[in-house]
Amino acid sequence: MKAIALIALMTTLATAAVSADDKVGFKKEDVAGTVLQRQVGQKVEIRLKSGEKISGKVEAVGGEALHLSSITGQEFYDAVVILDDISAIVIRTDRK
Structure with missing residues (x-):
């Protein structure tokens, strides 16, 4: 019985983790910085x-800037983008 309950719990947690990972997780109080903070370690496209x-x-x-590494097409370069200059953040959500 314990094994069945443990398997059910693990399946539920795994499903929740995958579902949460596939979504942007937008909240109505979000600003560019908070959305990007949740994407640390992930690739994004920024439209200025x-x-x-x-x-x-x-x-x-940071409070006013974003550090991007491995810039597409310029992999040996990094960039610092001022958050106020961002008009859109494109995030890939189909992590198959």
Whole structure:
């Protein structure tokens, strides 16, 4: 009986982890920094107010800036993006 309960619990936790990982998890009080904070370690595409796109791995998010590494097309470069210059954050959610 304990084994069945343990398996059910593990299955539920695994399903919840996968479901949470597949979604952006947007909350109505979110700002660019909080959305990006949840993406640390993940690849994102940032669209700037100027229209430029930059994508890479989120390394860290500060109060006013974002550190991206492994910039797509410029893998040996990092970037620091001012959060106020961001107009959109594109996050891949189909982690198959």
